[in-house]
Amino acid sequence: MRIARSVASLGPVDVGDHVCWVVPQPGDFQRAASGYLSDGTDLGDKIMVVGASAPAWLEFRPPYGLLVDPAAVHGGVRWDTDALVALVRQEAETADRQGFRALRVLAQMDRIWPAGITAEQVADQELRLDALTGGAAAIVVCAYAGPRFAPEVLEQAASVHPHFAGIPAQAPSFHMFNEAADCWSLSGVVDADGAGAFRVAVTGLLRTLATLRLRCDRLQLMDAVGMQTLAEAAAALPGRKIVLERANPTVRRCWELLGYDDPAVPAELVP
Template sequence: MRGTRALPTLDLVDAGDHVCWLVEQGEDFGSTARAFLADGALFGDKVLVVGSAETRWPHRGTAQGLLLDPGAERVAGVEWGTEAVLAAVRREADTACREGFRALRVLAQADSLWPGGASAQTVARHELDLDALVADTGTLMVCAYHRNGFDRATLELAVGVHPHQMGRRAPMPDFRMFSAGPDCWSVSGVIDADGAAAFRTAVGELLARSATVRLRCQDLQLMDAAAMEALAGCVRALPGRKVVLEGVNGTVRRCWSLLGYDTPQIPVELAP
């Protein structure tokens, strides 16, 4: 069962963990990143860096793993995007298993993938896809977001769609959503007016590629009227799609019915 953690250090990252590292301005990113990558040799992991070449090289000057540099690919005129990253991680995770490594250890620099920043929708889609891949393959994945490279709403959503986070000032998201199996996602925390837009964005990205999405809500403490409207509106906007809420508490069930959402026109099922 995957849980959520706020990590004080990357030393605690283990196989199957997907971590959002919120990097502060002036933080010694290089040293922390290189230490995380160097641990790959200690634990028997294959190492992959998505980012700049400087991150790949430890201070002693020995090559540290594979490198995918989106900036270099763009300069060479090669088409690059998030699908290429997903394919590369999947390919290297499978290769690491065949080659006898414990796991694939990945450091992905978000500002290298999106040098001009990215929308919340783009980040949600990419990180939710990555989380499903991490859960499936047992990869160690750390996604580094420099605070000055993305707006606040996008950073908050980025943290919320990772099970784990690290950073001195990393926000504690109101809710988290992470993979619990094929087309199944665990939702925890509180979804209220402040998080309703982010929740709709995340669910919309899941529904865009799956006809039915199951949300396990046993650890969801609250879903207020704004969040319910966001969910209902999201499903209505995507004909032929369905959301199944599993394990919601009695208060959510009663409010859902009182607000008039318990109708066939809104394909959201509240399962036991």
């Protein structure tokens, strides 16, 4: 089972991890990225850098590695919406056939996402990438250079990764990440502060799933705003349903007191 966590550096990452790294300062990127890539070679991983020929890559060229620059491939920083997911899937399968332990990816998101990308677009892409990472022998670190992205985009990106590294103040109040084909784990706190990011993530998943299962055994709290957001997201897409599993007694009691245990609400709590 994957467990959400914040990490002080990129050193503790392991196979199956999908990390949102909010880079505090430009100089921090070179130091941390070099260590992350070097660790991969020591452990027998295939290295892939998606982005520019950054100093971290120029100073450290592994014997087996791949550098992909979206701007060079496509003539500009505007990848097709499925390009990153498809690339990681393809290279993870190739690395497995070649006998590597895993595919170790460093993705420079400012070289991948188009200028002006919205929080909704980021949530869609990162949720799909997380589903892939959880089921493949891959480690993916998505590097977000803070000043280049709007605060709401950084908040959204952090909330839909199982793991977070970077500026402590940017750490999300909740994490939503993939557990199985139709099941996503929800941990932390869902309240008014994170309601917007939560709505975007849930709505994005409901567009592709008739029933969205949210495993809540690591959810500490969901307040009235969070519950309203959940119910409204489900109601906005007719025919869709949300099932919350393993919620703690406090969440279950609040759900009942607020009247959401009504069969007319397309969201329900189950043991």
